[in-house]
Amino acid sequence: MTALKKDTGDALMDEMLALGRAAKAASLKLAQAPREKKDLALKAMAAEIRAQAPKILAANERDMAAARARGLGAALLDRLLLDEKRVDGMAQGLEEVAQLPDPVGRSLGAWERPNGLRIERVAVPLGVIGIIYESRPNVTADAAGLCLKSGNAAILRGGSESAHSAAAILDCLQEGLCAAGLPKAAVQRLPTTDRAAVGIMLGLVEYIDLIIPRGGKGLIERVASESRIPVLKHLDGICHTYVDRAADPEMARKVVLNAKMRRTGICGATETLLIDRPALAFTKPILDDLIKAGCEIRGDAEIQALDKRVSAASPEDWDTEYLDAILSVKVVDGVGEAIEHIARHSSHHTEAIITADETAARRFLSEIDSGILLWNASTQFADGGEFGMGAEIGISTGKLHARGPVGAEQLTSYKYIVRGNGQVRP
């Protein structure tokens, strides 16, 4: 049973327990809320964010000033920054989530037993989801929106640098909940950015059903090792593109360039290119395109021999997620060796094969144990939106519960409803 924990006398602990209890109570109401009410709240949240944009931007400016004073790097400052376009993007995101189908109450299967029992599997919310993220203020709205759509209460813990921005955004979200007659506690933030509060959060097994960390590998591994609550991990994307001997050379050029360079900072960007030895014959133009686009190439001896602008790859390169305009390139002997290399070095996120040979493709798609496998397409498609799932909260690299893009559907569980007319078990 979910026994209510007693207060402990420790102020922070008691505050966290109260927050957990409030989230649990709110989650029970959300689980019963009809679609109209949830969508009304999402739209009201969006309207409130637009109306309060000046206040959100002022709060963000306080965060930015403190971050600049602390000497944060340009990349971190850019993540922290909100402008009018980004604020509007949050509002738009919430409106798009409102348009998605309701993942709660879906019938996931129904059958009748010989004894007349009618069994149905119905999607239900998970309950309470804890989201731990770095200083990207928009995650506050994105994560809360997906949790609400899927009928879950959310407990948010953003990076301390974004505290003022997150507080201003949360105000708008809670305003939207109230406008729809839903409990404010459906979306809450930790009462403090103190690390100790995160530690307590990760132990609240009675109140929180799932923890989703969003951010760098360090954050995720720390959360996973400390948490007593199940964690949905979004680890790194060491993604591979393999150009087979039977690849169409023009398609290979186009797809490889996109897979690496469209956006280098996303987890679906290709980090290692594997070239089938006979495909070396048409590899030079692929490298030319990449280098012209500003990509640094680190290759093995055969790739270096193709182009003197290629530097030597070190053993670590095969295990590195650059998230930058750098690509490691290696020659392999056929699809079998490509599969072996990927088994050893991939993070099980996304891999692509470029080939016109259906046998090679089938083997690649079947034998590799990654969440997403593409045949003749760019690894940059590894994205919930591109999959038609609407917004996503990340790409799960684990195999339990959800794998690949995690959207509103993946934030649900199910229950069995069994209808009878007095059956007893023999």
Next chain:
Amino acid sequence: MTALKKDTGDALMDEMLALGRAAKAASLKLAQAPREKKDLALKAMAAEIRAQAPKILAANERDMAAARARGLGAALLDRLLLDEKRVDGMAQGLEEVAQLPDPVGRSLGAWERPNGLRIERVAVPLGVIGIIYESRPNVTADAAGLCLKSGNAAILRGGSESAHSAAAILDCLQEGLCAAGLPKAAVQRLPTTDRAAVGIMLGLVEYIDLIIPRGGKGLIERVASESRIPVLKHLDGICHTYVDRAADPEMARKVVLNAKMRRTGICGATETLLIDRPALAFTKPILDDLIKAGCEIRGDAEIQALDKRVSAASPEDWDTEYLDAILSVKVVDGVGEAIEHIARHSSHHTEAIITADETAARRFLSEIDSGILLWNASTQFADGGEFGMGAEIGISTGKLHARGPVGAEQLTSYKYIVRGNGQVRP
């Protein structure tokens, strides 16, 4: 990436790492094995268990003699005991699993995107599953069979009292694997019953994808708190049957008696009976039936007033899984109060309502957050076999990954296969 761990110089640790590596390698082969090969292995395992029955029984007699010498209680001795019927039951179980549909390779959905990408979600095995169980030797065969059917390698750790029995059974299982040309390491046991080996096992995140503990609450909680690998929990079943004012009195009598007394030791047995106050009018015959069948009744004041053989329930009774011929009985005011009581005291396993009132039933089925909810049927139906799922490894009381009966399908994950013709992401 799944980096291969280097040996440490510590003998037990190195033995465990070798076992983990072997399981992982075997799991990659199993994931590619066609249905025919897996079913052939299952049937060969069954044949070998039948052929080696005298050897298995002799090994079991050694375990039994040691257990008797140690003064184990009658219930534990009965669990440990194998006889010809139980050995044949193991073989039959494996043959039945062979008849189940292959859960691997099922298409879980397929759609096309406006850009022409064809996306398919396909079921794949989880990888390596660690099963930790108490001294019930048949679990060795049951668990290994379900893991094999679902394409997973298994690492088994049974109770030390059953070590000889488990070793003899494992021999038969590995013989069956070899007969089908599958790797012996697809089913392995820990090299020692030493507790330290379990501790190492629960940290092998590189090699084991899921841990399933089978046994009492103490075992499961210990495993869950210690494991760094995700755990599928099968916690207790504090199951409720609620008799509504609109129940058919005869149906209520029949269903309640079955729900409590058919078998009192299974997790789906009803432990608390909730009586709607107006239903007190037809509660006396329900109690009579139960008492006649040997059930002890612990009730609140109103239930005690109905029958002087009813003793007083203490507050702990509402939170107790008796697994015995004892029932706690409480009067509530309508379905709303029943739902509240269940929210506070249930273990989220299985609850039933007996009523002819569809509105009350819908509310019960919708508002209660348990894995299985029944309307006009016995809670004893909480069972994978009764659900038509074939064998089960247990009933999950968690909401992540799998909820309710865990059969071969629930031991799979999925991956996305995306087929294109040169698409790049804009």
